[in-house]
Amino acid sequence: MQVSHMTGATVPRARSAAVFAAALSALLASLAASGPVLAQSMDQTLIRAYRNNPDLNSARAGVRVANEGVPAALSGYRPSVNATIGIAGQYSESSAGTRAYPPPGSPGFNTSSRTMPRSATLSVTQPLFDGNRTTNTVRQADQNVLVARETLRNTEQIVLLASATAHMNVLREQAVLDLRRRNVEVLREQLRATRDRFNVGEVTRTDVALAESALQGAIAVVNGAEADLATARAVYQQQVGIAPGRLVPARTVEALLPRQLDGAIIAGQSEHPAIRGARHGADAQLLQVRIAESALYPSLSLTAAITRAAEQSTAANQSVSGSIGATLTIPIFANGGRDYAVIRQAKEAHGQRRIQIETAAASVRQAVTQAWAALQAARAQIQAAEVQVRAQEIAVNGIREEYKVGQRTIIDVLNAQQNLTEARVSLVRAQRDRVVLSYSVLGAMGRLNAPRLSLRTEIFDPTQHYQQVRDQWIGVRTPDGR
Numbered sequence: 001m002q003v004s005h006m007t008g009a010t011v012p013r014a015r016s017a018a019v020f021a022a023a024l025s026a027l028l029a030s031l032a033a034s035g036p037v038l039a040q041s042m043d044q045t046l047i048r049a050y051r052n053n054p055d056l057n058s059a060r061a062g063v064r065v066a067n068e069g070v071p072a073a074l075s076g077y078r079p080s081v082n083a084t085i086g087i088a089g090q091y092s093e094s095s096a097g098t099r100a101y102p103p104p105g106s107p108g109f110n111t112s113s114r115t116m117p118r119s120a121t122l123s124v125t126q127p128l129f130d131g132n133r134t135t136n137t138v139r140q141a142d143q144n145v146l147v148a149r150e151t152l153r154n155t156e157q158i159v160l161l162a163s164a165t166a167h168m169n170v171l172r173e174q175a176v177l178d179l180r181r182r183n184v185e186v187l188r189e190q191l192r193a194t195r196d197r198f199n200v201g202e203v204t205r206t207d208v209a210l211a212e213s214a215l216q217g218a219i220a221v222v223n224g225a226e227a228d229l230a231t232a233r234a235v236y237q238q239q240v241g242i243a244p245g246r247l248v249p250a251r252t253v254e255a256l257l258p259r260q261l262d263g264a265i266i267a268g269q270s271e272h273p274a275i276r277g278a279r280h281g282a283d284a285q286l287l288q289v290r291i292a293e294s295a296l297y298p299s300l301s302l303t304a305a306i307t308r309a310a311e312q313s314t315a316a317n318q319s320v321s322g323s324i325g326a327t328l329t330i331p332i333f334a335n336g337g338r339d340y341a342v343i344r345q346a347k348e349a350h351g352q353r354r355i356q357i358e359t360a361a362a363s364v365r366q367a368v369t370q371a372w373a374a375l376q377a378a379r380a381q382i383q384a385a386e387v388q389v390r391a392q393e394i395a396v397n398g399i400r401e402e403y404k405v406g407q408r409t410i411i412d413v414l415n416a417q418q419n420l421t422e423a424r425v426s427l428v429r430a431q432r433d434r435v436v437l438s439y440s441v442l443g444a445m446g447r448l449n450a451p452r453l454s455l456r457t458e459i460f461d462p463t464q465h466y467q468q469v470r471d472q473w474i475g476v477r478t479p480d481g482r
């Protein structure tokens with residue numbers, strides 16, 4: 001269903017849909033008259049938010065950060081190569097006897113020497129077994145990547161829903177402001193007619209005062225509506241990144257929803273990123289238990305080194321040595337028992353993460369049910385508001401005719417006009433609510449994303465950067481991955 005907006009002009013016994021369509025055309029025409037502004041559809045709003053929203057871009061950066069944890073974990077399988085170069089200056093001096101009493105048979109003398117020993121060592125260490133620490137660390141890093149991806153999906157849902165809401169809020173406030181302004185025009189005309197009748201003695205000064213009071217009250221309401229529109233436009237710019245232009249009314253996404261509430265709940269339990277992220281988080285914490293337990297297992301590594309040393313620059317004083325060996329470390333009671341406490345702590349954290357899965361599932365179920373019920377209520381409100389508007393239009397025209405022949409008072413006319421304006425405002429708000437709530441249900445199910453909405457833009461692929469960095473051994477330049 002397309003959300004329509006209408007003006008405050010009174011059309012006797014006209015169909016509500018036609019009235020709103022004509023009013024919307026007048027509203028858009030007035031906006032177009034103010035300057036050349038391109039129309040912005042809901043899809044264009046969501047595309048701009050998908051590309052430019054800083055929260056969404058930050059979540060994408062978070063995925064890239066998590067991706068780098070995988071090659072960092074894989075480094076535990078790889079050898080470590082180190083080169084050590086040492087150079088020093090040495091000076092020594094020795095003497096035999098004294099100048100006054102040299103040793104028998106030899107004259108007194110002093111000796112000194114200066115050397116500059118140098119050495120270069122190349123060592124390679126290859127881990128062979130570390131108690132499965134590296135294996136579990138790599139698995140944990142992969143789980144953390146999945147958590148980051150689900151966090152990105154959830155952020156995408158939040159951003160798209162907020163952007164869709166901002167789009168509809170601007171449309172709603174524009175339509176409400178136009179309704180309020182048209183109501184002011186009607187009341188201003190009513191005041192002019194009342195003054196004319198007062199001048200000929202058909203009504204009293206009280207009637208004129210009542211008409212003027214109603215007009216001033218309507219003007220005050222217009223000022224409030226202008227402030228609401230300014231606020232809605234500011235929120236739109238915050239979410240989308242640009243100021244709203246001439247926005248096009250949007251349709252609901254109810255075609256993407258299941259027909260029954262049970263189907264929406266089932267979809268939410270299986271697809272919502274909050275639940276899936278909690279599950280991956282629990283798996284990552286279970287692997288943390290395995291990583292902590294690896295401290296109790298022996299470790300084995302292979303080390304090879306080659307050293308070249310020289311005291312002088314001559315080849316005769318140079319030496320080359322090499323070594324190769326294996327080191328087996330068996331922990332007996334290391335770190336004063338700290339490792340046992342770390343294992344117990346990791347197990348408790350895993351239990352906490354499993355409880356968080358249940359919490360997320362309950363929250364999603366509640367959100368789906370609440371949004372679904374609100375959507376059904378919005379549908380019913382639209383039907384009731386349409387009937388109310390048609391009935392109130394008939395009542396306003398009848399009361400005005402009765403007022404002209406003295407069967408109604410000015411209070412009756414003013415109240416009827418106010419009721420008609422509020423009925424139209426209620427219809428506009430209900431139509432806005434239906435669109436926003438359809439997006440809310442889709443988001444509560446975990447399906448509010450760019451591919452599901454068929455947005456015509458480049459879709460961010462979180463696996464691209466992952467494949468770029470997973471097997472990268474060296475290099476400090478970060479790949480784009482966007």
